[in-house]
Amino acid sequence: MIEVKNLTKAYGDFVAIRDVSFKAESGSILGFLGPNGAGKTTTMRIITGYMPATAGTVLIDGLDIFSQSLEARRKIGYLPENPPLYLDMRVEAYLRFVAKLRGMPRAKIEPALDHVLEVCGLTDMSHRICGQLSKGYRQRVGLAQALIHDPPVLVLDEPTIGLDPRQIHEIRGLIHHLAGNRTVVLSTHILPEVSQICDKVVIIADGRVVLEEYLKQLPGGTSLEDIFLAAITKERHDEGASAEEKLEEVGAGHT
Amino acid sequence: MKNSLTIAGKELAGYFLQPVAYVVMTVFLLLGGFFFFALLRYFEVTLTAYSAMQNPAVLQRLNLNERVIEPMLHNLAIVLVILVPAITMRSFAEEKRTGTYELLLTAPIRTGEIVAGKFIAAAAFMLIMIGLAGMFPLILIAFGNPEIGVMFSGYLGLALLAISFVSIGLFTSSLTQNQIIAAISCFGALLLLFIISWPAQAGGTRFLGLLQYLSLPDHFAQMVTGIIDTRDLVYFLSLIFVALFLTQRSVESARWR
Numbered sequence: 001m002i003e004v005k006n007l008t009k010a011y012g013d014f015v016a017i018r019d020v021s022f023k024a025e026s027g028s029i030l031g032f033l034g035p036n037g038a039g040k041t042t043t044m045r046i047i048t049g050y051m052p053a054t055a056g057t058v059l060i061d062g063l064d065i066f067s068q069s070l071e072a073r074r075k076i077g078y079l080p081e082n083p084p085l086y087l088d089m090r091v092e093a094y095l096r097f098v099a100k101l102r103g104m105p106r107a108k109i110e111p112a113l114d115h116v117l118e119v120c121g122l123t124d125m126s127h128r129i130c131g132q133l134s135k136g137y138r139q140r141v142g143l144a145q146a147l148i149h150d151p152p153v154l155v156l157d158e159p160t161i162g163l164d165p166r167q168i169h170e171i172r173g174l175i176h177h178l179a180g181n182r183t184v185v186l187s188t189h190i191l192p193e194v195s196q197i198c199d200k201v202v203i204i205a206d207g208r209v210v211l212e213e214y215l216k217q218l219p220g221g222t223s224l225e226d227i228f229l230a231a232i233t234k235e236r237h238d239e240g241a242s243a244e245e246k247l248e249e250v251g252a253g254h255t
Numbered sequence: 256m257k258n259s260l261t262i263a264g265k266e267l268a269g270y271f272l273q274p275v276a277y278v279v280m281t282v283f284l285l286l287g288g289f290f291f292f293a294l295l296r297y298f299e300v301t302l303t304a305y306s307a308m309q310n311p312a313v314l315q316r317l318n319l320n321e322r323v324i325e326p327m328l329h330n331l332a333i334v335l336v337i338l339v340p341a342i343t344m345r346s347f348a349e350e351k352r353t354g355t356y357e358l359l360l361t362a363p364i365r366t367g368e369i370v371a372g373k374f375i376a377a378a379a380f381m382l383i384m385i386g387l388a389g390m391f392p393l394i395l396i397a398f399g400n401p402e403i404g405v406m407f408s409g410y411l412g413l414a415l416l417a418i419s420f421v422s423i424g425l426f427t428s429s430l431t432q433n434q435i436i437a438a439i440s441c442f443g444a445l446l447l448l449f450i451i452s453w454p455a456q457a458g459g460t461r462f463l464g465l466l467q468y469l470s471l472p473d474h475f476a477q478m479v480t481g482i483i484d485t486r487d488l489v490y491f492l493s494l495i496f497v498a499l500f501l502t503q504r505s506v507e508s509a510r511w512r
Contacts, residue, residue, distance in 0.1 A: 074363040084358035088272040100261040
């Protein structure tokens with residue numbers, strides 16, 4: 001389970017996310033949606049402990065990602081936006097290194113390695129050098145890396161980007177299959193992906209959560225696209241309105 | 256510690272997955288061999304000349320340590336000023352650029368362990384390289400009769416110098432994601448350590464005394480002449496410690512930006 005509580009992150013003067021809160025339950029897949037630059041990657045980097053938030057906290061199965069960082073990080077499998085591969089290593093060696101890095105006992109590494117290679121369709125590629133793989137295969141190695149220590153929490157930043165339609169289909173199937181009793185958070189801006197595999201959707205726009213809802217509870221008849229567009233334009237509208245009000249105030253001050 | 260060794264193993268193997276390590280070792284050993292040959296040749300000529308002059312007092316004072324090993328080690332120290340940046344520039348800068356930094360910093364390990372792992376690997380690489388350069392004294396031992404203790408002290412000095420250099424290289428690499436910037440700033444820092452005492456040679460104030468203390472060649476020269484003084488050991492060890500401490504701070508601070 002992931003509980004995100006009132007996260008705010010500022011880079012200098014620029015506030016990337018403001019007061020973001022949501023909850024992802026165990027055994028469910030949460031789709032994290034938003035236009036480009038809305039703060040998806042920033043939020044995920046905070047959830048995974050890559051950087052601390054300016055304010056607010058994240059609890060991973062009850063462990064605080066900041067104050068109990070090592071324990072919390074042990075529970076997470078993370079696929080960043082760009083798969084973090086060492087381009088001159090072989091796939092096998094790379095995955096073994098990641099497994100050790102995440103503190104897996106030696107005896108468990110080999111079976112886990114065979115398992116993720118198979119699950120991610122990489123068995124034939126295990127001796128290849130990462131730098132020679134195509135984008136799609138790199139993405140799979142990235143996924144294998146996130147899965148190898150069998151983490152209860154998976155955070156995937158745009159897992160299907162750069163894949164061909166067949167691979168997208170496979171990876172979606174894989175994520176669906178993986179969910180089991182895990183907590184999965186995946187970010188995307190492909191809407192059908194969310195309606196196909198997610199249980200819950202969180203929409204973020206301009207650094208704020210504008211919608212958090214179970215897919216089942218979304219009003220029937222409306223497509224996710226309509227809801228998404230309505231949610232992010234409403235946000236813009238509000239801002240526009242407040243700007244107008246401010247202008248009026250300024251005007252009032254002058255007269 | 257286990258995590259540090261995991262990273263060290265990966266890093267050390269990584270050096271040899273790229274041609275850079277082989278090129279660096281080859282250049283180091285070729286230049287070392289050239290210095291050795293040239294100095295030995297010069298030694299031989301001097302020896303023959305003084306023998307012809309029948310001057311036993313001077314002949315007594317000519318020895319292999321002073322005439323061959325000492326100057327060779329000083330030259331190799333300068334070669335390291337150029338080669339070490341080439342080895343260490345990748346360590347952090349490349350991870351930042353390719354995004355693997357995100358893997359390291361989200362893994363359940365401390366930043367200190369990451370820095371320690373990279374340091375162990377780079378130091379081990381230097382020890383292998385300097386160990387291979389140990390063939391020159393072995394040749395002297397086989398065919399002549401040099402003082403082994405003095406040579407050992409000199410090589411220990413070179414190893415400490417290389418490991419200090421490596422720590423400084425890790426620090427400059429942790430500051431940037433650009434390898435060229437990492438290499439150039441490391442080179443600048445290392446060269447500065449060599450020349451830092453220049454203003455002090457005019458003598459004078461306490462500040463200049465500090466510069467004199469910081470000067471690397473003075474401490475290195477002591478060890479090369481066969482004197483293992485705790486002051487020099489402390490100098491090198493504190494250089495290593497300070498550089499690694501700064502590296503750890505710099506890696507940690509990257510999270511906060």
